[in-house]
Amino acid sequence: MTTADRLLNLLSLLQTGREWSGSTLADRLHISARTVRRDVDRLREMGYCIRATMGPEGGYRLAAGQALPPILFDDDQAVAVAIALRAATSLGAGIEDAAVRALNTIRQVMPSPLRHRLDAIEFTTIGRAGDGPSVTAPLDVLRALTQRISDRQTLYFDYVPRAGSDAAQAPASRRAEPHHLTQSRSRWYLVAWDLDRQDWRIFSADRIRPSSKPGLRFAHRTAPGGDFAAFVSARFKGSDGPEWPCVGTVLIQLPAEKVLPFVGDGQVTAVDAESCLLKMGSWSWHALAAVFGQFNAPMNVVEPQELRESFNALAQRYTQAAHAERNSKPE
Known part of the structure; x- marks a missing residue:
């Protein structure tokens, strides 16, 4: 050494x-x-x-010293610092500006190679950082993806089967133009143009095994709809646009302040001290009716008719379940 x-x-x-x-x-x-x-x-x-x-x-x-000495980071530490400080902007703790200033301060005292490595790390966060079960993407994978995105180099990789799927299934060899990293509910996703399918794809970063094969340079493509984060968010909702495919409104007999903490991206409008309008979305009408059912309170459907029909269908299904033979258990 x-x-x-x-x-x-x-x-x-x-x-x-x-x-x-x-x-x-x-x-x-x-x-x-x-x-x-x-x-x-x-x-x-x-x-x-x-x-x-x-x-x-x-x-x-x-x-602890009295002055800030020259900062020495290895590659993994530089990636970790950049990810942590950039993710801090989504915590909602009022530290966004301080996190940006801290990142700039650290950047100024880094050697040039590490400074370029840090500058290459760009991603967006959908929802709150750390919300949901964590699925760890290896740090070397994130480092490789951010570098390929920054250099605009084609990525060759094996895409391993999803956890819980057929263990005998072999990883699929893929090639894509990586454009953007997104973090959502403690999971990492790569938005890339799939060269074999000639379409945009969203890959789970924890399933990507990058190849060291050098990639060809590619031209930047405009994000679908002009925004990568909005594109990923829409796909998670089962929609082609920013809204859920199924959106409905109910009048619920609960104060707005008791409903608000549990509605995610829904909208709550107070009607009076004891009731509120609740507008929410989901990927299907039955799923939306079930989401509204989590509130143990009387409610009336405001709109649309599809939501009303789903409430009726679920009511019949729940009634059948409640009157089913208690001892009718599967063998």
Whole structure:
């Protein structure tokens, strides 16, 4: 390793917050204890506050300093910082401007290669960050996707079967022009132009296994409808536009403030202190009627007729279920 690589690795170990003995650091870095001591002194000269304790239980620990020293990030750390700070804009905690300023501050003190890596990381968040069960996309995959998007290079990859599907099914070989990354409900998605199908596709990033095969340069394509995030959101809703394919309104006998926390992207309009109008959407009329049914309160359908018919169909189905033989269990 070069001196710079060695210092970066040493700093990465010290940043874990634990205390390291000199012999352990020497073993982890494959250097001598004397070199460890010299490298610790170099980091101190750069402004890092590294405290040392003597004795059998002693070692080195990185402490908080009084000034910001030069920041050393490896590739994974740079990607993690960029993702975390960019995602902070969707938390709704009033830290959006501070997160942007923090990212710019860190960017200014990064070496040029890492600065370019950080600049390549662009994505949009649909809904609230961290909302829903997390499906982890490997960091090296996100790093590869952001770089191909930034460089506008064709992506060759294997697309592994969805979890829970036939284990014997082989990964599908795909080639696409990657355009945009989107994070929704703690899942990552790649919007890309599929070269074999000649159409836009949305790929789950956790199922992508990028190839190292160099890709050809491609020209940027305009997002469907002019907005990649809106395109992904519409597909999740089973629609070609920004609205759900099925939208209805009911008058519900509950105060607006008790309904509002549970409606997602629905609209609540107070009628009086004890009732409100609730407008919501879903991918089917039966599904929408079931969503309205989550509120344990009297309600009247305002519009449309399709929603009224779905309420009637579900009522009949629930009535049949309630009067079914209690002991009629499957073998």
